[in-house]
Amino acid sequence: MGSQSKWMIEKNRILSLPIEEKRKLYKSSDYITVNQVDPWCNYVVRNKDVEDKKHNLEDLNEFRKIKLNQEQNKSLAERVSLFRGDITKLEIDAIVNAANSRLRAGGGVDGAIHKAAGPLLQDECNSIGGCQTGDAQITGGYDLPAKYVIHTVGPQDGSAQKLQSCYEKSLSFQQQYRLSSIAFPCISTGIYGFPNRLAAHIALRTARKFLESNQDVQRIIFCTFMPIDVEIYETLMQMYFPLHQWNYNDGATVSE
Structure with missing residues (x-):
């Protein structure tokens, strides 16, 4: 049996397993289901200091690149999450790997995903x-x-266009593979050196646009590991997924 047929057979076998049987394969028992990850609307309630974090002028300029459909604010705040922890523990439909062009196991998130997957x-x-x-x-x-x-x-x-494409291409698998839950790490912000704050704007803007026109995804989870990324996402998610009318939530309407 060649290695190709071995992975193919095993992949199909695992995908067809009932969840109780699949759980026996996990390297550790501390997996996290999507229901255990707070949606953004609950996260803000549980973390009282989040609303003290305010965006800056650069954030407003970046935010002008999107026009929010305000009628969806409440429902979308239930369909995104900020998760501080290990992406490999999430029992969801798909996790996104910040890979290298050779698709070889590397360091950071990439190495952790390969190690946990086998x-x-x-x-x-x-x-x-x-x-x-x-x-x-x-x-x-x-x-x-x-x-x-x-x-x-x-x-x-540092190409913003290419980073946006990473998020768009990742989300493009949703329909074919019937993905209702997808988790993203902070792509390119590690050794690739993409500015953390701009990367978060791109991730949140792309996710917001996608969710406004796609009803099948129940949850997009942004996984943050570094304290700086937690801080940035807590600040910027208030803009892209606002919970209050008084939030500054549509830079696109500001007259120049």
Whole structure:
């Protein structure tokens, strides 16, 4: 049996398992279901200091690039989450991997995902033959709690357009694979050096646009690990997914 057929057989077997059987494959028992992750509207209630965090003038300028459909504010605040923790623990439909162009196990989030998924993930990645910057590929999740892993290659040159493409291409798998829950790490902000704050604007803007026109995704989760990213997302999510009318929630309407 070749390695390709081995990963393919195992991938299909795992995807067809009842959830109780699949849980026996996880490397640890401390998995987290989507229902255990607070939606944004609850997160703000539980973390009282969040609303003390205010955006700055640069945030407003970046925010002018989107026009929110205000009627959806309340419902969308229930469909996004800010999660501080380990993305490999999430028992959801898909987690996104900040991959390299060769789709080889690397450091950081990439290495953690490969370690938790087991060696067959690398076998499937090898069969794909790489991934361009700004593009995405999807594989099975194997021993991970997540059903699928979406591998996307973030820019190393600070290209906002390519980073936006990472989020768009990752979300484009939603319909074909019937993904109702997707979790993103902070793509390109680690060793690739993309500015954390601008990266968060791009992630939130792209997710907001997607959710406004897509009813099938029940939850998009933004996974933050570094304290700076927690701080940034707590600040900016108030703009893109506002809970109050008095929030400054539509820079696009400001007259120049």
